[in-house]
Amino acid sequence: MRPSFSFPSLICVAVLPILAGAIAPSSWQIEGRSPPSKITAAEIIEQLGPQLSAASTIFGQDDDRWENATERWQAAYQPSFSVVVEPATEADVPVVVKYANAQGIPFLAANRRHGSTKTLGKLKNGIEISLSQLTAIEIAEDQESAFFEGGVWDGQVVDALWEQGFVTGTGSCACVSLMGPGLGGGHGRYQGFYGLIIDMLISMNVVLADGSTITVNETSHPDLWWAMRGAGHNFGIVTSFQAGIHRRTVDEWYIKEYVYTQDKLESLFAVLNEQQEDGGQPKELMNLALFTWDARWPEEPVIQVLTHYVGTAEEAAPFLSAFDDVGPLHSEAQSLSYPAVLDATGTGLNSPMCQDGHTNMQFPFGLLKHNITATRQIYDYYSSVTTAQPLFNQSIVVFEAYSLQGVQAVDPDSSAFPHRDDNLLNDVLVTYDPDSSLDDEAVRIGKQITEFWAQGQPDRERHIYVNYAFGDEPLEQMYGSEPWRLERLRAAKAKYDPDNVFRFYNPIIRN
Ligand SMILES: Cc1cc2nc3c(=O)[nH]c(=O)nc-3n(C[C@H](O)[C@H](O)[C@H](O)COP(=O)(O)OP(=O)(O)OC[C@H]3O[C@@H](n4cnc5c(N)ncnc54)[C@H](O)[C@@H]3O)c2cc1C
Numbered sequence: 309m310r311p312s313f314s315f316p317s318l319i320c321v322a323v324l325p326i327l328a329g330a331i332a333p334s335s336w337q338i339e340g341r342s343p344p345s346k347i348t349a350a351e352i353i354e355q356l357g358p359q360l361s362a363a364s365t366i367f368g369q370d371d372d373r374w375e376n377a378t379e380r381w382q383a384a385y386q387p388s389f390s391v392v393v394e395p396a397t398e399a400d401v402p403v404v405v406k407y408a409n410a411q412g413i414p415f416l417a418a419n420r421r422h423g424s425t426k427t428l429g430k431l432k433n434g435i436e437i438s439l440s441q442l443t444a445i446e447i448a449e450d451q452e453s454a455f456f457e458g459g460v461w462d463g464q465v466v467d468a469l470w471e472q473g474f475v476t477g478t479g480s481c482a483c484v485s486l487m488g489p490g491l492g493g494g495h496g497r498y499q500g501f502y503g504l505i506i507d508m509l510i511s512m513n514v515v516l517a518d519g520s521t522i523t524v525n526e527t528s529h530p531d532l533w534w535a536m537r538g539a540g541h542n543f544g545i546v547t548s549f550q551a552g553i554h555r556r557t558v559d560e561w562y563i564k565e566y567v568y569t570q571d572k573l574e575s576l577f578a579v580l581n582e583q584q585e586d587g588g589q590p591k592e593l594m595n596l597a598l599f600t601w602d603a604r605w606p607e608e609p610v611i612q613v614l615t616h617y618v619g620t621a622e623e624a625a626p627f628l629s630a631f632d633d634v635g636p637l638h639s640e641a642q643s644l645s646y647p648a649v650l651d652a653t654g655t656g657l658n659s660p661m662c663q664d665g666h667t668n669m670q671f672p673f674g675l676l677k678h679n680i681t682a683t684r685q686i687y688d689y690y691s692s693v694t695t696a697q698p699l700f701n702q703s704i705v706v707f708e709a710y711s712l713q714g715v716q717a718v719d720p721d722s723s724a725f726p727h728r729d730d731n732l733l734n735d736v737l738v739t740y741d742p743d744s745s746l747d748d749e750a751v752r753i754g755k756q757i758t759e760f761w762a763q764g765q766p767d768r769e770r771h772i773y774v775n776y777a778f779g780d781e782p783l784e785q786m787y788g789s790e791p792w793r794l795e796r797l798r799a800a801k802a803k804y805d806p807d808n809v810f811r812f813y814n815p816i817i818r819n
């Protein structure tokens with residue numbers, strides 16, 4: 309059965325010649341890029357509206373739908389828009405891109421709007437191309453893959469596939485899209501089995517910077533296929549994609565939450581290190597540890613560990629006894645269907661983590677193993693700064709120990725994702741109700757914690773996961789330090805987006 313939403317027929321859409329003046333001159337590459345055109349929102353709506361399919365919507369700031377369509381997870385560094393377009397079909401997307409180019413208006417694909425990087429704030433008075441109507445999912449006839457429109461999101465995909473007996477790689481939080489994380493790698497709960505989101509991709513339909521539409525896969529534009537799997541935000545808008553799916557292997561996951569007081573930090577992180585020694589944690593097991601304030605224990609921050617096991621309590625027991633032996637303050641276990649795991653582990657749609665509107669200064673760091681001296685320094689520092697400034701007490705330090713077999717089975721050179729050798733993904737989120745007078749201090753805290761991680765592994769390069777990046781890190785840390793990686797990305801950029809239209813999400817060309 310052919311998917312209803314035009315995959316893969318979109319590849320046939322002709323590459324229309326670009327309107328005269330559509331692309332600004334190459335002076336865009338330097339400071340002093342031509343100022344945004346003076347066109348008003350009303351004029352954009354009047355001119356672009358009639359070019360879109362009937363079910364598409366287009367509106368400005370005075371519309372009731374504005375807030376819902378532009379609200380973002382990250383309150384700081386927000387891109388600003390004069391108009392929102394919600395294309396109803398994939399074929400509307402190139403129409404918007406060509407129109408924006410012709411008018412010299414910057415644009416950004418908005419998916420679930422969890423992008424937090426500082427670089428997004430450089431977009432002023434643009435067109436938001438919201439992918440909220442492009443959420444179709446259709447399982448392929450052979451049931452080994454599915455066709456997804458570009459705006460599908462984790463909670464939706466997890467539920468829809470599970471009901472039919474399947475799983476695929478998604479991020480961990482229900483509220484995030486597939487392609488937002490996916491274009492930068494895409495970590496998630498099934499990566500031990502099946503790899504990153506990019507490892508599940510088979511083919512993508514992409515709207516390029518000039519509004520032309522192409523199919524990108526191993527044989528069609530292989531240079532872009534390489535580049536978009538890790539640095540994809542730089543190259544185009546994915547309007548649909550085909551990705552592998554897998555029959556679910558279990559009916560229930562076993563989840564056990566542990567809470568520890570800080571005096572257990574050293575013994576607990578020794579257990580975490582043992583389990584993830586050389587990336588050897590079984591593929592069925594993943595652990596998320598957090599430093600967090602918890603109102604149940606208000607004296608000092610606690611350490612929360614969420615262990616996940618793809619299987620039964622009995623199967624999990626050999627791996628969990630070490631966590632019991634450390635002596636938790638509290639523990640609680642349940643067996644749950646996979647979709648229910650998201651709510652149970654604080655990653656559901658209603659979880660604090662998924663709520664929009666806070667300032668979230670985010671700083672990641674990839675590691676081989678925990679340096680327990682550094683981890684202790686970080687706890688003490690986190691405790692002291694959030695005690696001194698209680699407005700920061702929603703902040704967390706996260707230690708993600710996803711299982712790795714599926715990720716490390718893939719040749720690291722085969723995609724632009726450069727960090728397959730990391731065993732642990734750490735992240736600081738300095739979270740608070742928006743108050744710009746706190747921003748400098750929040751950034752200072754995040755960078756200090758990054759320094760503790762860096763000093764804790766003095767002989768290894770810094771690895772920054774592009775999707776958690778603050779936005780000012782050196783490109784080599786986000787996209788890989790082997791010189792050939794950035795060279796290849798720059799070559800693809802020169803070929804597919806010479807005017808750097810896609811420059812708002814940790815761009816490889818900074819200007
Ligand atoms: C609560 C939370 C949980 C997270 N969990 C995970 C996780 O489990 N695993 C993980 O790897 N990351 C995770 N992240 C990080 C996540 O990868 C990034 O925040 C990502 O940018 C979010 O994508 P989005 O669609 O929600 O955001 P958006 O802001 O809508 O998109 C982010 C960027 O991707 C671009 N983009 C989105 N969709 C497309 C598309 N179809 N085509 C082209 N460009 C597109 C946008 O233009 C934008 O530049 C999480 C972030 C948050 C806030």
Ligand SMILES: *[C@@H]1O[C@H](CO)[C@@H](O)[C@H](O)[C@H]1NC(C)=O
Nearest residue numbers: 373376377419420438440441
């Ligand atoms: C808000 O936007 C989402 C898509 O991003 C949509 O599903 C939802 O229906 C909208 N809610 C309202 C009240 O318009």
Ligand SMILES: *[C@@H]1O[C@H](CO)[C@@H](O)[C@H](O)[C@H]1NC(C)=O
Nearest residue numbers: 319510511523525526527528
């Ligand atoms: C890759 O794209 C080409 C061109 O559209 C297409 O013929 C081919 O079937 C695609 N390959 C896969 C694996 O989808």
Ligand SMILES: *[C@@H]1O[C@H](CO)[C@@H](O)[C@H](O)[C@H]1NC(C)=O
Nearest residue numbers: 601602603606698699701702
């Ligand atoms: C966080 O600080 C606020 C004051 O800003 C306080 O009311 C709240 O109880 C604190 N939360 C915790 C979990 O300690």
Ligand SMILES: *[C@@H]1O[C@H](CO)[C@@H](O)[C@H](O)[C@H]1NC(C)=O
Nearest residue numbers: 679680681682763764765766
């Ligand atoms: C662990 O971190 C401490 C503090 O930064 C550092 O002095 C030490 O060298 C690190 N240990 C290793 C093995 O790298």
